[in-house]
Amino acid sequence: MKLSVEGLNSYYGPAHILFDVALDVGDGEVVALLGRNGAGKSTTFRSIIGLVEQRTGRIVFEGSDVSDQPTHAIVSRGLGYVPEERRIFTDLTVDENLEVGRQPVRPGAPHWTREKLFSLFPNLGEMRGRAGGSMSGGEQQMLTIARSLMGNPSLVLLDEPSEGLAPKIVEQMVDAILTMKEAGVSMLVSEQNLHFARLICDRAYIIERGRICFSGTMRELDERPDIRDAHLAL
Amino acid sequence: MAFYVVQFLTGLASAASLFLVASGLSIIFGVTRIVNFAHGAFYMLGAYVAFTLTERFSGAIGFWGGVVAAALIVAALGVLVEMVLLRRIYHAPELFQLLATFGLTLMVEDLVVLIWGPSDLLGRRAPGFKGAVDFFGQNVPSYDLFLIGLGPVVLGALWLIFQRTRWGVLVRAATQDRDMVAALGVNQKWLFTSVFALGVFLAAVGGALQIPRDAVHHAMDLRIIVDVFVVVVIGGLGSIIGAFVAAVLVSELNAFGILIFPKISIILLFLVMAAVLIVRPWGLFGKPEVTARRTPGLTVNPWRPLSSKGRLAAVTALLLAATLPLFAGNYALTVGSEIAIFVIFAASLHFMMSVGGLASFGHAAYFGLGAYGVAFLAKMAGLPMITCLLLGPALALAGAALFGFFAVQLSGVYFAMLTLAFAQIVWSIAFQWVEVTGGDNGILGVWPEKWAASPSHFYWLAIGVAALAVAVLRNIVFSPFGYALRATRDSPRRSDAIGIDGKLIQWTAFVIAGTFAGIAGALFAYLKGSVFPDSLGISLSVDALVMVLLGGVETVSGAVVGAIVYKALSIFLVSQTDLSKLILGGVIVLVVIALPKGIVGVLETIRQRRRPRPEPPLLASRIGTAE
Ligand SMILES: Nc1ncnc2c1ncn2[C@@H]1O[C@H](COP(=O)(O)OP(=O)(O)OP(=O)(O)O)[C@@H](O)[C@H]1O
Numbered sequence: 001m002k003l004s005v006e007g008l009n010s011y012y013g014p015a016h017i018l019f020d021v022a023l024d025v026g027d028g029e030v031v032a033l034l035g036r037n038g039a040g041k042s043t044t045f046r047s048i049i050g051l052v053e054q055r056t057g058r059i060v061f062e063g064s065d066v067s068d069q070p071t072h073a074i075v076s077r078g079l080g081y082v083p084e085e086r087r088i089f090t091d092l093t094v095d096e097n098l099e100v101g102r103q104p105v106r107p108g109a110p111h112w113t114r115e116k117l118f119s120l121f122p123n124l125g126e127m128r129g130r131a132g133g134s135m136s137g138g139e140q141q142m143l144t145i146a147r148s149l150m151g152n153p154s155l156v157l158l159d160e161p162s163e164g165l166a167p168k169i170v171e172q173m174v175d176a177i178l179t180m181k182e183a184g185v186s187m188l189v190s191e192q193n194l195h196f197a198r199l200i201c202d203r204a205y206i207i208e209r210g211r212i213c214f215s216g217t218m219r220e221l222d223e224r225p226d227i228r229d230a231h232l233a234l
Numbered sequence: 235m236a237f238y239v240v241q242f243l244t245g246l247a248s249a250a251s252l253f254l255v256a257s258g259l260s261i262i263f264g265v266t267r268i269v270n271f272a273h274g275a276f277y278m279l280g281a282y283v284a285f286t287l288t289e290r291f292s293g294a295i296g297f298w299g300g301v302v303a304a305a306l307i308v309a310a311l312g313v314l315v316e317m318v319l320l321r322r323i324y325h326a327p328e329l330f331q332l333l334a335t336f337g338l339t340l341m342v343e344d345l346v347v348l349i350w351g352p353s354d355l356l357g358r359r360a361p362g363f364k365g366a367v368d369f370f371g372q373n374v375p376s377y378d379l380f381l382i383g384l385g386p387v388v389l390g391a392l393w394l395i396f397q398r399t400r401w402g403v404l405v406r407a408a409t410q411d412r413d414m415v416a417a418l419g420v421n422q423k424w425l426f427t428s429v430f431a432l433g434v435f436l437a438a439v440g441g442a443l444q445i446p447r448d449a450v451h452h453a454m455d456l457r458i459i460v461d462v463f464v465v466v467v468i469g470g471l472g473s474i475i476g477a478f479v480a481a482v483l484v485s486e487l488n489a490f491g492i493l494i495f496p497k498i499s500i501i502l503l504f505l506v507m508a509a510v511l512i513v514r515p516w517g518l519f520g521k522p523e524v525t526a527r528r529t530p531g532l533t534v535n536p537w538r539p540l541s542s543k544g545r546l547a548a549v550t551a552l553l554l555a556a557t558l559p560l561f562a563g564n565y566a567l568t569v570g571s572e573i574a575i576f577v578i579f580a581a582s583l584h585f586m587m588s589v590g591g592l593a594s595f596g597h598a599a600y601f602g603l604g605a606y607g608v609a610f611l612a613k614m615a616g617l618p619m620i621t622c623l624l625l626g627p628a629l630a631l632a633g634a635a636l637f638g639f640f641a642v643q644l645s646g647v648y649f650a651m652l653t654l655a656f657a658q659i660v661w662s663i664a665f666q667w668v669e670v671t672g673g674d675n676g677i678l679g680v681w682p683e684k685w686a687a688s689p690s691h692f693y694w695l696a697i698g699v700a701a702l703a704v705a706v707l708r709n710i711v712f713s714p715f716g717y718a719l720r721a722t723r724d725s726p727r728r729s730d731a732i733g734i735d736g737k738l739i740q741w742t743a744f745v746i747a748g749t750f751a752g753i754a755g756a757l758f759a760y761l762k763g764s765v766f767p768d769s770l771g772i773s774l775s776v777d778a779l780v781m782v783l784l785g786g787v788e789t790v791s792g793a794v795v796g797a798i799v800y801k802a803l804s805i806f807l808v809s810q811t812d813l814s815k816l817i818l819g820g821v822i823v824l825v826v827i828a829l830p831k832g833i834v835g836v837l838e839t840i841r842q843r844r845r846p847r848p849e850p851p852l853l854a855s856r857i858g859t860a861e
């Protein structure tokens with residue numbers, strides 16, 4: 001098991017957002033976390049890597065309990081995070097953005113170099129000296145993913161990677177994610193776009209108002225249109 | 235002509251140290267978002283330690299090695315401070331950070347005197363740069379030429395570090411989004427510590443390099459920090475290039491200001507700063523703060539007007555206080571009057587800070603202006619006391635109207651730095667313009683008239699005015715104006731949208747607070763019978779801040795309690811020890827860390843806990859979700 005989350009409860013101030021969330025990601029697996037706007041997908045991700053301060057529960061990554069560790073320590077164990085808002089360093093160039101993400105080679109996790117990343121995302125290779133702030137949304141999305149891969153993670157949390165992208169870019173994104181999967185990177189991908197999730201994911205969880213209300217393979221989900229219609233906006 | 239060129243070169247040479255210190259401050263601010271008030275103290279320590287080392291070890295290696303070693307030693311000290319103190323307050327409101335680092339400054343000032351003694355120390359001259367270069371019949375010290383060259387070299391080195399090293403890239407990334415840097419696996423703790431070390435190192439080098447030019451003394455810190463604040467306000471906080479350009483500008487203004495306004499050269503600086511702020515409020519090279527953090531952040535209780543029970547308690551307390559002359563001696567009455575005066579002063583700052591969200595670091599300016607106003611009227615115009623007391627504060631009002639206009643264009647740390655710089659400008663005028671203000675000798679013989687002359691009468695006058703002032707300020711808090719002010723504080727954009735002219739409201743609050751401070755100052759002049767530039771000084775401004783903080787920033791009337799406790803404590807301390815600054819500084823640091831809600835805040839929390847609470851702790855989140 002790559003990642004396993006049990007009994008995760010999160011709060012923003014007095015507001016209780018996540019209720020006993022439990023989920024697992026197996027080695028080499030790509031798992032979807034589906035849910036509507038405001039369901040708690042981003043909060044789940046932010047809680048896993050310790051960006052939400054008020055949280056309880058157990059988060060086990062590669063066999064060790066990381067629940068009480070600070071964000072940087074969790075991430076530098078090889079758990080990459082690609083935020084929904086992308087959070088490119090706008091004043092830094094593409095190369096410099098990648099540099100911030102760079103971490104030592106990790107045994108047991110695929111090793112990414114700039115060259116490999118530029119073949120994964122050819123657009124980026126052509127704009128290495130460009131400031132992050134002057135890139136298009138799609139390019140920024142690729143840069144955030146590439147930036148996380150520079151840390152040689154064995155698991156990446158991808159928060160809505162297809163959001164706001166043109167169909168053509170979404171296709172590139174699907175290819176990139178499949179390449180990452182082939183390389184051996186496990187992923188937990190939050191999505192609202194079921195079609196996109198179907199192309200890349202093996203299994204899915206559905207989250208609704210902070211509670212996990214479905215868990216199964218993509219096939220099982222397709223056999224339950226009632227659940228799909230009740231919990232996902234299509 | 236040659237004279238002007240030499241003057242220009244002298245200015246450039248002074249710019250070097252100023253740039254070193256200011257760039258250090260800027261770099262630290264960029265990443266940690268802390269305006270390190272103690273930066274001047276590190277500069278001073280650099281000078282003192284370098285003095286000792288260069289005295290001990292002679293020769294070129296002794297000197298240059300001593301300078302570098304001193305800077306390294308002070309940087310190590312900075313690391314200690316960062317790890318022990320600052321790490322605890324990175325998430326505190328910025329006012330607390332400014333205060334904590336100011337407390338540190340106070341402690342260092344006393345420690346320096348304790349270690350090196352109170353008198354000025356004249357250091358060695360730099361080996362290899364002892365002579366002067368002849369320039370069309372004028373002498374230019376060769377050391378000045380060295381400094382002129384050093385500035386751009388340091389600028390270039392910093393540029394290389396930030397552009398070409400991984401560390402520099404991480405620092406620049408953290409300047410923009412610290413949390414994302416952590417989310418990429420970088421330990422911010424050490425990043426912050428190393429940034430702080432670099433910043434302190436630069437300040438200490440700046441101080442150490444001053445030894446051949448200037449005497450080393452224990453007021454160096456405040457002198458440089460004011461110039462540094464002016465530099466970063468003009469150049470833009472966080473910009474190294476800005477620090478360089480503004481350091482040159484400020485140093486040249488100082489060099490040439492002397493020629494243009496020999497008595498009050500600082501006016502020129504003020505004019506330029508005001509002009510820059512109007513055109514570019516974030517400085518020449520700065521960027522507008524995207525999310526300016528607000529000062530409040532520890533709300534204890536929703537504010538309500540006093541209940542009838544509360545009113546009764548207040549009146550009782552006042553009546554009790556009024557009985558003091560029945561049993562206390564003259565000394566106690568004088569202390570009592572002084573405390574009452576400081577209640578007014580603290581309440582006026584508290585009004586501006588807690589209600590207006592405007593944390594001024596130069597509130598003493600208006601206290602002092604009120605005092606000088608009275609002194610001018612009484613000594614020069616010979617007006618009766620009542621008239622003086624009524625009209626004297628008008629000078630404070632005028633000053634607050636002028637400076638407040640510029641200050642409220644900014645917010646947060648910029649506001650704090652600007653108010654401090656303004657206060658220092660007023661102080662310099664009082665200090666330099668001897669013909670009018672008597673300079674350091676002050677204005678003597680401002681005695682109250684017969685009806686108020688006895689300690690008991692003056693005491694009654696003081697507590698009467700204090701009670702009135704506090705009551706008026708409280709009423710303003712709960713007036714429509716008070717609500718508009720609070721709306722502007724909590725949510726500038728939204729209140730703008732409902733038609734509140736935020737800047738005008740804040741300016742008015744600034745003027746009200748300044749005027750009340752002036753009333754306190756006016757009484758103070760009569761209490762002491764004299765006025766000195768001290769009553770405009772930074773330490774008085776900070777006294778007021780500590781009183782407010784001690785009482786509790788987020789309460790309505792914490793300042794009253796804070797002023798009484800603090801003033802009584804400090805009068806006691808000064809009478810007991812020579813190390814009052816050391817102790818005071820320590821108290822400030824402790825209060826920031828241990829008692830961030832202040833005395834009244836803590837009392838309210840306790841009272842809240844005792845009372846069965848119908849309400850869930852929703853209030854705690856108000857700050858987080860507002861805006
Ligand atoms: N910083 C915050 N403070 C308070 N509440 C928050 C905060 N961030 C999110 N929330 C609330 O938490 C809930 C879950 O939000 P979250 O961002 O996790 O949803 P999401 O599933 O990622 O939605 P989306 O698809 O819109 O990204 C929402 O009700 C949201 O309003």
Ligand SMILES: [Mg+2]
Nearest residue numbers: 041042043084
């Ligand atoms: Mg989200």
